[in-house]
Amino acid sequence: MAGTWLLDISVRFPTFDTVFPVNSLETRLPMASGYTSVNHPLHFSRPPTAPLQPPTAHNTPTPTPFHRKPGVCLTTSKQNAFHRKPGVSPMDAGDDLFTREDPIFTNKELLEISHLPGEGRIVGRDDEIADLATAVNPAIFGQSPSNVLIYGKTGTGKSLCAKYVSQRLVNTAGEEGVNATFAYVDCAQDTTETQAVQTIAEGVNDPEHTGINVPDKGLSTSTYYKRLWRILDQRYDVVLIILDEIDKLDDDAILMQLSRAGEAGKITDCKLGVIGISNKIQYKDRMDERVKSSLCEREFVFPPYDADQLRAIMQARSDAFHDDVLEPSTIPRAAALAAREHGDARKAIDILRYAGEIAQANGEPTVREEFVTQARERAETDRFRELIRGSTPHSRYVLQALALLSLSNGRQDGFRTSRVYEIYENICRQEGSDSLSLRRVRDLLKEHAFLDIIEQSKHSGGSAEGSYTKHQLLEDPAVVKEVLTEGSDR
Ligand SMILES: Nc1ncnc2c1ncn2[C@@H]1O[C@H](COP(=O)(O)OP(=O)(O)OP(=O)(O)O)[C@@H](O)[C@H]1O
Ligand SMILES: [Mg+2]
Numbered sequence: 001m002a003g004t005w006l007l008d009i010s011v012r013f014p015t016f017d018t019v020f021p022v023n024s025l026e027t028r029l030p031m032a033s034g035y036t037s038v039n040h041p042l043h044f045s046r047p048p049t050a051p052l053q054p055p056t057a058h059n060t061p062t063p064t065p066f067h068r069k070p071g072v073c074l075t076t077s078k079q080n081a082f083h084r085k086p087g088v089s090p091m092d093a094g095d096d097l098f099t100r101e102d103p104i105f106t107n108k109e110l111l112e113i114s115h116l117p118g119e120g121r122i123v124g125r126d127d128e129i130a131d132l133a134t135a136v137n138p139a140i141f142g143q144s145p146s147n148v149l150i151y152g153k154t155g156t157g158k159s160l161c162a163k164y165v166s167q168r169l170v171n172t173a174g175e176e177g178v179n180a181t182f183a184y185v186d187c188a189q190d191t192t193e194t195q196a197v198q199t200i201a202e203g204v205n206d207p208e209h210t211g212i213n214v215p216d217k218g219l220s221t222s223t224y225y226k227r228l229w230r231i232l233d234q235r236y237d238v239v240l241i242i243l244d245e246i247d248k249l250d251d252d253a254i255l256m257q258l259s260r261a262g263e264a265g266k267i268t269d270c271k272l273g274v275i276g277i278s279n280k281i282q283y284k285d286r287m288d289e290r291v292k293s294s295l296c297e298r299e300f301v302f303p304p305y306d307a308d309q310l311r312a313i314m315q316a317r318s319d320a321f322h323d324d325v326l327e328p329s330t331i332p333r334a335a336a337l338a339a340r341e342h343g344d345a346r347k348a349i350d351i352l353r354y355a356g357e358i359a360q361a362n363g364e365p366t367v368r369e370e371f372v373t374q375a376r377e378r379a380e381t382d383r384f385r386e387l388i389r390g391s392t393p394h395s396r397y398v399l400q401a402l403a404l405l406s407l408s409n410g411r412q413d414g415f416r417t418s419r420v421y422e423i424y425e426n427i428c429r430q431e432g433s434d435s436l437s438l439r440r441v442r443d444l445l446k447e448h449a450f451l452d453i454i455e456q457s458k459h460s461g462g463s464a465e466g467s468y469t470k471h472q473l474l475e476d477p478a479v480v481k482e483v484l485t486e487g488s489d490r
Helices: 002-009 013-018 126-141 158-175 193-204 221-235 253-260 281-286 289-295 307-315 330-341 345-361 369-387 393-409 417-431 438-450 477-489
Strands: 148-152 180-186 238-244 271-278 298-302 454-460 467-473
Touching (some): 126 148, 126 158, 126 271, 126 298, 148 158, 148 281, 193 221, 193 253, 253 271, 307 330, 330 345, 330 369, 393 417, 393 467, 417 467
Parallel strands (some): 148 298, 180 238
């Protein structure tokens, strides 16, 4: 029986390869917010005596020049094959083995995801930036900023805007004579309380001034806290702590400590504000009530970008390329693709970068629209990998179950929760792990739906069956398979 066979043999990923025709699924995401202008004046309100300063040098974009490390830029480009001027030896004219000019990119860093764009390059987030600024505004007077929780789907600019506003706040506070800073923690990296507090303490410390040492490891959690509190009181009036991907923390312990540090008397001279960021809308439901009440003073949801916004975001970075290298249809095409699917700026920028790399690898002088299609596939795999980075094994098992169902049954209108749960339980057995309750698995499915990895639809089975939910992978099951098997290949 096909079903039994599926359950028996296909719970481990390598068995995917036995398999069935895969229909790639169309993904979609039509919703998007209103589009606002490219520039966004950001006014922190100040005491009446202090006039508003124009943006400082810190706020203006500082394009990083393209620094080529000598001897490093060897590419596979056909164009870059060994060209030597006749009659000129390498010793005379320099060694032509290596490409000295990148024919496509002039400043590729602008397309790196870690690049923090400056004023004028952040598009369509005026309202969100203004809201965030209002929430943390008291910090520039040395008062407690509001604690903030930012939600939104992946690539909607949450991390970017949180860092951007924090940096500008630090600058403005400095102009007001308030000593402020911010610390950034990637909680997918620092999942334990100890790792997170160590990262914060190290980030705000300057051992030359404080005389305090914050080693990478080796101290107890409480010792790290003690050092953190001492550093804060010694050095700062106000500190913002950005806890990015906050849902990846093992527990709420650090949130409790940070949100109560002042009232518990751990710090006396320094005010703390926490900006929590998550792409899991249900994260708050899991929070301890006390933490929730102090951490969620302000909440903001960042909507996905529409095609116009994505186009403007990419256009603002087109100086990553040499003049005339980008064909006119390239950016509109990439924007349309990225907007139709997820409204994700990271994916849009990735598509542009990969399209450039494809041109480079093929020795093409321009980035053509057709490269965008190839680049999209790679960006999609990267995006999914990033989406499930740091997710729990059970969250992955649930996806694995859906991917198995999709691959073995072809294109359907989805699978009922009971069916997904059945396969999930088999996967758990195979992995030697206790399965979670049906209720928890429903929650995991909801989280995947929020991230647009799957789509859920409600159905009515009439009086006999009642209503039920069906789940459908929106990601291409082959991409899901590829990414989920990466670990097992190693
Ligand atoms: N409004 C924007 N203008 C310019 N660049 C943007 C904008 N929004 C996002 N980006 C760029 O897109 C990429 C993704 O943005 P960001 O990391 O802030 O997304 P995110 O909402 O934090 O996503 P995730 O939930 O996956 O962490 C970054 O490189 C960022 O610089
Ligand atoms: Mg982020």
